[in-house]
Amino acid sequence: MKDVAAEAGVSAMTVSRVVNGGAAVAPRTAARVVAAVRKLGYQRDDVARQLRRTHELSQIIGLLVDDVADPFMAAVASAAEDVARQRGSVMLIGSSRADLSREREVVAAFTARRVDGLILVPAAGSHRFLRPAQAQGTKIVCVDRAAPGLNVDAVVVDNFGAVREAVRRLAARGHRRIGYVGDTPRIRTFGERRRGYLAALAAAGLPADPALIGDGLRSGPQAAAAVTGMLALPDPPTALLAGNEILAFGALAVLPAGHAFVAFDDFALADRLTPPVTVIAQDPVALATRAAHLLFARIHGDVAPPRTVVMPTRLIERGSGELPGPFA
Amino acid sequence: MKDVAAEAGVSAMTVSRVVNGGAAVAPRTAARVVAAVRKLGYQRDDVARQLRRTHELSQIIGLLVDDVADPFMAAVASAAEDVARQRGSVMLIGSSRADLSREREVVAAFTARRVDGLILVPAAGSHRFLRPAQAQGTKIVCVDRAAPGLNVDAVVVDNFGAVREAVRRLAARGHRRIGYVGDTPRIRTFGERRRGYLAALAAAGLPADPALIGDGLRSGPQAAAAVTGMLALPDPPTALLAGNEILAFGALAVLPAGHAFVAFDDFALADRLTPPVTVIAQDPVALATRAAHLLFARIHGDVAPPRTVVMPTRLIERGSGELPGPFA
Numbered sequence: 333m334k335d336v337a338a339e340a341g342v343s344a345m346t347v348s349r350v351v352n353g354g355a356a357v358a359p360r361t362a363a364r365v366v367a368a369v370r371k372l373g374y375q376r377d378d379v380a381r382q383l384r385r386t387h388e389l390s391q392i393i394g395l396l397v398d399d400v401a402d403p404f405m406a407a408v409a410s411a412a413e414d415v416a417r418q419r420g421s422v423m424l425i426g427s428s429r430a431d432l433s434r435e436r437e438v439v440a441a442f443t444a445r446r447v448d449g450l451i452l453v454p455a456a457g458s459h460r461f462l463r464p465a466q467a468q469g470t471k472i473v474c475v476d477r478a479a480p481g482l483n484v485d486a487v488v489v490d491n492f493g494a495v496r497e498a499v500r501r502l503a504a505r506g507h508r509r510i511g512y513v514g515d516t517p518r519i520r521t522f523g524e525r526r527r528g529y530l531a532a533l534a535a536a537g538l539p540a541d542p543a544l545i546g547d548g549l550r551s552g553p554q555a556a557a558a559v560t561g562m563l564a565l566p567d568p569p570t571a572l573l574a575g576n577e578i579l580a581f582g583a584l585a586v587l588p589a590g591h592a593f594v595a596f597d598d599f600a601l602a603d604r605l606t607p608p609v610t611v612i613a614q615d616p617v618a619l620a621t622r623a624a625h626l627l628f629a630r631i632h633g634d635v636a637p638p639r640t641v642v643m644p645t646r647l648i649e650r651g652s653g654e655l656p657g658p659f660a
Numbered sequence: 661m662k663d664v665a666a667e668a669g670v671s672a673m674t675v676s677r678v679v680n681g682g683a684a685v686a687p688r689t690a691a692r693v694v695a696a697v698r699k700l701g702y703q704r705d706d707v708a709r710q711l712r713r714t715h716e717l718s719q720i721i722g723l724l725v726d727d728v729a730d731p732f733m734a735a736v737a738s739a740a741e742d743v744a745r746q747r748g749s750v751m752l753i754g755s756s757r758a759d760l761s762r763e764r765e766v767v768a769a770f771t772a773r774r775v776d777g778l779i780l781v782p783a784a785g786s787h788r789f790l791r792p793a794q795a796q797g798t799k800i801v802c803v804d805r806a807a808p809g810l811n812v813d814a815v816v817v818d819n820f821g822a823v824r825e826a827v828r829r830l831a832a833r834g835h836r837r838i839g840y841v842g843d844t845p846r847i848r849t850f851g852e853r854r855r856g857y858l859a860a861l862a863a864a865g866l867p868a869d870p871a872l873i874g875d876g877l878r879s880g881p882q883a884a885a886a887v888t889g890m891l892a893l894p895d896p897p898t899a900l901l902a903g904n905e906i907l908a909f910g911a912l913a914v915l916p917a918g919h920a921f922v923a924f925d926d927f928a929l930a931d932r933l934t935p936p937v938t939v940i941a942q943d944p945v946a947l948a949t950r951a952a953h954l955l956f957a958r959i960h961g962d963v964a965p966p967r968t969v970v971m972p973t974r975l976i977e978r979g980s981g982e983l984p985g986p987f988a
Contacts, residue, residue, distance in 0.1 A: 392769050400728045400753065401738035410729035413755055417762070422769045425728065425753040427741055434745070441720050441750040445773040552928070581928045600880070600909040601929055 394442035407616035415624035454479035456518035471630035475623035477520035495528030503536035506660025514575030555582030610653025722770035735944035743952035782807035784846035799958035803951035805848035823856030831864035834988025842903030883910030938981025
């Protein structure tokens with residue numbers, strides 16, 4: 333390294349930057365370092381390979397989310413971008429709206445433009461279509477949920493276990509009619525959350541009533557309409573679990589005060605409502621930061637087998653989830 | 661059109677799609693239509709020009725925002741993407757974090773990849789650097805604020821007038837110590853909001869106290885710290901205006917109940933707080949939709965002089981802004 337630095341007339345830090353990528357180096361300086369490496373025969377295989385790889389990089393990564401209007405996705409995007417920036421890359425974002433054909437169009441726009449890697453919040457459905465891009469060297473990491481048909485790193489939470497525990501507590505506090513609103517269970521996160529809800533009901537000996545399950549809801553107004561329908565039942569729910577922040581906002585717009593309520597995902601002002609809202613908090617910044625670091629490790633040569641990282645969730649009991657039910 | 665359709669063995673609709681762009685047509689079909697147009701000498705200048713233009717399009721547009729973690733920006737992004745989708749284009753998003761050099765990197769990533777157009781929420785500072793891209797045919801529309809040094813379409817609101825009116829009402833209700841928290845006034849929207857605040861104070865004969873003005877705030881915790889400092893003054897404010905949603909969340913975390921408060925931008929659950937929060941509402945969906953339609957008009961040949969569209973804001977009086985001050 334030192335010989336190369338002296339030959340190129342730059343610091344060892346600059347040589348390291350050129351060889352390992354990451355921080356920006358002026359093209360002329362980089363060219364001097366490359367020339368010095370060649371002249372000195374600094375040709376250890378791994379260094380040469382890394383040098384070649386770094387010089388082929390576009391310094392662009394792509395992020396594919398459902399919709400940036402979803403605050404969880406926006407937080408994931410912002411945090412992943414912070415890492416990209418630290419690593420000297422620009423991150424561009426595209427949205428699938430949970431639609432696989434739309435996802436394919438966005439991914440095609442990314443790969444045709446030679447992004448170094450992709451962070452995916454994959455839509456439902458097989459992701460085998462990404463295998464050619466993978467074979468051509470595009471690195472891929474999933475966040476929030478794994479992609480069916482694609483063997484890559486994923487950073488997720490235990491959606492099943494987190495919801496099962498929250499619903500178990502509602503049942504233990506005397507609720508026998510517990511409602512659920514979520515998006516389609518074909519989306520893995522929602523499938524797992526719904527499965528956790530059903531498992532907790534079964535464990536408590538409570539029947540699963542289809543009238544208390546709202547699926548395929550994607551907006552606040554849709555959630556509000558579903559909850560209004562449940563509240564109009566002869567035997568309405570006394571507690572409700574909302575599958576994400578957008579659906580929680582819709583539910584809160586129509587739920588009467590004093591109705592037990594738990595939301596998946598923490599949100600701004602949850603502690604300023606009356607009663608303060610109990611949430612299952614995941615940490616989108618930690619999830620995205622971990623995923624982005626995994627992606628850059630892959631881009632810079634990590635060839636270990638793909639791994640799935642499960643990050644913790646936290647049940648924050650603020651009041652709305654601890655209201656006693658009629659059978660308390 | 662009919663002759664071309666017959667010659668190419670396709671529908672008139674398909675010919676129109678190829679000539680006018682928008683909906684996807686298989687490359688082979690498009691090539692047949694182009695060949696038929698040539699063979700039949702269907703060469704009216706405008707048609708030929710439009711055909712050429714459409715065939716040079718990448719069907720990708722770029723959106724540059726401050727930060728998608730800002731809910732206003734996320735709503736802008738989501739709405740602009742809806743239009744792009746209707747127009748058969750993929751929209752990719754990049755963030756400047758209100759930093760001009762970062763904006764230049766993102767814009768370079770877009771233009772190097774031949775986007776058809778850019779929707780910009782421009783950072784502070786001269787945007788003359790975009791003139792070469794403009795000269796090469798990249799269409800540009802600004803939203804939320806105009807770009808200094810760039811003569812392009814812009815879709816904005818009257819930030820000055822909206823804040824002046826809100827602060828005028830606070831003063832008329834007996835508040836003489838009115839605080840303000842905002843980002844740097846070098847960002848045009850915040851500069852205008854701050855100017856509206858100062859104009860209302862002057863009109864009410866109230867002095868502008870630097871201790872009641874928080875500038876350069878970019879996060880909830882920063883806003884909370886600034887407001888905490890104001891509340892600890894010997895002569896604290898009795899009313900506060902927050903310059904956007906993120907700063908409003910920070911302020912609400914520390915403001916005592918019963919403190920008069922107005923926020924720029926409406927937000928989810930504003931009507932569920934105690935007291936419900938008075939806001940200056942703009943419509944990010946309408947702003948972004950208008951901007952995106954302007955962009956596609958430019959992409960498809962609109963050469964009218966650049967225009968600035970001013971969209972309305974609405975003061976929604978929910979309670980927190982109508983609390984009387986000590987001089988009521």
